[in-house]
Amino acid sequence: MKLSFGSKNTLAAYVFILPTIIGFVVLVLYPVASSLYHAFTEWSGISAARWIGLENFRYLFEQDPTFWPSLRATVYFVLLSVPSGMVLGLGLAMLLNRRLNGVRLFRTIFYLPVVLPSIAVLTLWKYIYDPLYGLANQALEALHLPTSGWLFSPTMAMPSIVIVGLWGVGGTMIIFLAALQNVPAEIYEAARVDGAGSLRLFFGITLPMMTPILLLQLVLGLSFAFQAFNQVQVLTNGGPETATYLFMFKIYQDAFGNYTQLGLATAEAWILFVIVMIVTAITLKTSSMWVFEDNR
Numbered sequence: 001m002k003l004s005f006g007s008k009n010t011l012a013a014y015v016f017i018l019p020t021i022i023g024f025v026v027l028v029l030y031p032v033a034s035s036l037y038h039a040f041t042e043w044s045g046i047s048a049a050r051w052i053g054l055e056n057f058r059y060l061f062e063q064d065p066t067f068w069p070s071l072r073a074t075v076y077f078v079l080l081s082v083p084s085g086m087v088l089g090l091g092l093a094m095l096l097n098r099r100l101n102g103v104r105l106f107r108t109i110f111y112l113p114v115v116l117p118s119i120a121v122l123t124l125w126k127y128i129y130d131p132l133y134g135l136a137n138q139a140l141e142a143l144h145l146p147t148s149g150w151l152f153s154p155t156m157a158m159p160s161i162v163i164v165g166l167w168g169v170g171g172t173m174i175i176f177l178a179a180l181q182n183v184p185a186e187i188y189e190a191a192r193v194d195g196a197g198s199l200r201l202f203f204g205i206t207l208p209m210m211t212p213i214l215l216l217q218l219v220l221g222l223s224f225a226f227q228a229f230n231q232v233q234v235l236t237n238g239g240p241e242t243a244t245y246l247f248m249f250k251i252y253q254d255a256f257g258n259y260t261q262l263g264l265a266t267a268e269a270w271i272l273f274v275i276v277m278i279v280t281a282i283t284l285k286t287s288s289m290w291v292f293e294d295n296r
Contacts, residue, residue, distance in 0.1 A: 039270050043263035045255075056267035067268075069242040070250040073158070077228060077246060080162045082221040086214070089172030094202075096173070097180045107177070111170035122234035125164045126151070129235070151236050154243040161231045161244060172217060179213040180206065208292040215287050219280055226276050247272055 039056060041049035060067045096107050113121065128135045129150035137147040150160045187205055196204065207214075229248040232238055238245040238253070251272070255265035 035266050035269065038263050039267040041263045043266075044260045045262040046260075049263065052263075056264050057271075059264070060267065060271070066242065066245060066250055070245045070247045073242060073245050074226060074228075074247040076158055077162070077244075078222065078225040080158065081165050081225050081228075082218070084162060084166060085169050085172055085221060086217055088166055089169045089217070090176050090210075092169065092173040093176035093180055094206075097177055107174075110173055113168040114170045118230050119234060121168070122164065122230060125167075126235055129160055152240055154240050157236055157240060157243045161235060164231060164235070165228075172221075175213060175217060176210070179210045183209045211291040212293075215283070215291050219283055222279055222283065223276055226272065226279070 038049055040051060040053055042052050042055070043049035092110055096103055096110070127133075131137060131147070131149050131152060134150070136150060140147050148156050151157050183206060187209075188201060191201055191205060227248050228246055229252065232244050232246050232249045233252070236244040238249050247268070251265050251268045254261045254268065
């Protein structure tokens with residue numbers, strides 16, 4: 001059966017959706033189209049853009065001395081931060097998913113770093129990592145353990161940044177905690193009657209039932225990790241050498257550094273977009289092999 005609307009109703013519908021359409025065109029469609037165009041231009045942001053075709057991409061892949069090191073540093077950061085964040089978040093959620101006195105207080109304490117201003121937190125960690133006066137080395141000295149150069153060491157700089165990210169794992173913990181509380185208690189009771197132990201309950205029930213949330217957290221974690229910027233900007237400025245020269249920091253440097261190259265930076269942004277899309281597509285495509293679908 002077809003529904004017909006009068007001209008006044010149709011006009012009113014267009015009027016109501018017009019702000020959304022205008023907002024989408026002005027704030028989403030036009031910027032995306034403009035950035036795609038400028039990726040193929042030589043553009044400083046002030047002078048007129050000059051079309052140069054694939055020259056930006058050719059320069060990045062063949063001549064730019066920081067392009068491949070920044071990609072390697074970014075992949076290293078992703079491989080360190082995403083799995084460790086998910087494991088720690090799940091571990092905390094398991095510990096706090098118990099009916100104990102004061103458990104709500106501990107949930108709040110672990111979640112608190114998430115709502116603190118990131119720049120202030122990173123500045124605090126910069127002082128903690130100070131090789132001479134920082135709290136990290138003082139604690140190691142008190143325990144009679146070897147100290148570290150932390151952010152000034154090419155081998156320890158990236159792990160140090162990852163540790164800062166783990167301090168704010170409360171957001172992941174809360175989502176995993178909600179997923180744990182959504183697992184039916186009857187399943188655990190039936191498994192215990194059959195003699196299942198703690199490990200079997202975790203790997204046979206808890207983990208499979210949480211796989212949709214694990215997939216969500218994995219996709220979000222990969223996306224955020226590839227776009228990490230604040231940590232490098234505040235803590236290391238890309239150093240030492242190129243140990244923490246993440247790709248988003250390179251985009252920022254090319255766009256707003258000593259030599260403004262917005263056309264080149266836009267090309268880099270599109271490369272990053274393609275990388276994130278490919279990684280996300282692979283993750284979603286392979287998720288059918290390990291994500292448990294609850295069809296209750």
